[in-house]
Amino acid sequence: MNTDMSHPVAAIEVQGLYAAYQRQIVLENIHLTFPAGKWTAIVGPNGAGKSTLFHVLTGSMKALQGSVNAFGEPIVKHRRAGQIAYMAQREAIEWDFPVSVWDTVMGGRYGHMRDDVLWRRLLPARWHHARHTEAVEKALIAVDMLVHAERPIGALSGGQKKRVLLARALAQQASILLLDEPLAGVDPPSEKLILAVLRREREAGKTVIMVTHDMPGARRYVDHVVLINRFVRGTGTPEDMLSETKLAELAVSSIEQTTTDRQTVPAASFSPEQG
Numbered sequence: 001m002n003t004d005m006s007h008p009v010a011a012i013e014v015q016g017l018y019a020a021y022q023r024q025i026v027l028e029n030i031h032l033t034f035p036a037g038k039w040t041a042i043v044g045p046n047g048a049g050k051s052t053l054f055h056v057l058t059g060s061m062k063a064l065q066g067s068v069n070a071f072g073e074p075i076v077k078h079r080r081a082g083q084i085a086y087m088a089q090r091e092a093i094e095w096d097f098p099v100s101v102w103d104t105v106m107g108g109r110y111g112h113m114r115d116d117v118l119w120r121r122l123l124p125a126r127w128h129h130a131r132h133t134e135a136v137e138k139a140l141i142a143v144d145m146l147v148h149a150e151r152p153i154g155a156l157s158g159g160q161k162k163r164v165l166l167a168r169a170l171a172q173q174a175s176i177l178l179l180d181e182p183l184a185g186v187d188p189p190s191e192k193l194i195l196a197v198l199r200r201e202r203e204a205g206k207t208v209i210m211v212t213h214d215m216p217g218a219r220r221y222v223d224h225v226v227l228i229n230r231f232v233r234g235t236g237t238p239e240d241m242l243s244e245t246k247l248a249e250l251a252v253s254s255i256e257q258t259t260t261d262r263q264t265v266p267a268a269s270f271s272p273e274q275g
């Protein structure tokens with residue numbers, strides 16, 4: 001339970017959400033509350049719909065039905081204000097693209113650069129340039145990658161790539177961080193560093209929501225856990241949700257699901273996503 005009254009209760013509230021690919025439903029009747037200023041882990045087997053949920057939250061995919069609010073308002077408003085940062089899975093990125101670490105992280109600032117149209121009229125150009133540069137530098141320092149700023153992203157190791165993606169999300173200085181498997185495929189020092197960065201973000205009042213398969217890390221660090229496999233399978237404390245019993249139930253739900261045909265529905269059965 002969120003007891004910090006300096007934050008409203010819900011950073012994100014999802015209500016009655018359905019999502020599908022080619023009308024094949026992968027998320028069904030999802031009702032979720034992500035507490036503000038807390039660190040939530042989303043846990044579920046491969047193919048459970050975790051990344052799909054992030055696609056809907058980031059607006060890259062339209063839900064069949066349902067609504068998503070952030071801080072009590074339609075999430076689109078917060079997206080447009082650059083307040084929702086997203087770190088994609090490493091595999092979802094084109095690493096051969098000839099761009100430097102610095103420019104990749106600067107990408108996290110593009111949403112805020114739209115605001116500069118107004119600021120440019122009021123403030124000297126060097127002011128808005130400096131605030132983006134400072135944000136990128138700060139983010140690269142946080143993940144210990146400033147020394148690699150000029151390198152092409154394709155030349156980085158797997159763990160370094162993860163850090164750059166995290167830096168890009170940090171540079172956005174958003175109030176909500178959505179992180180898709182930030183700990184996958186990193187070595188223990190990188191994992192330690194990433195967890196420390198996320199803990200600092202949460203301590204600074206940010207809402208951190210990460211998809212993870214790292215149960216020891218989740219048990220140790222997060223405040224709140226969501227179990228998902230097409231449906232919400234549970235929400236609560238790490239102690240309750242990551243018990244052997246709960247995880248065994250989640251594994252069984254996965255076996256049941258692969259032995260049942262996924263439901264296909266006519267599009268006309270749904271009303272469009274709100275918010």
Ligand SMILES: Nc1ncnc2c1ncn2[C@@H]1O[C@H](COP(=O)(O)OP(=O)(O)OP(=O)(O)O)[C@@H](O)[C@H]1O
Nearest residue numbers: 021022026044045046047048049050051052053211
């Ligand atoms: N672009 C797509 N087109 C068709 N089906 C898709 C597409 N992307 C995902 N799916 C399917 O939707 C379901 C949910 O996928 P999703 O990537 O959201 O799962 P996940 O929980 O993030 O899995 P993982 O842990 O493996 O990353 C899976 O059955 C997947 O095959």
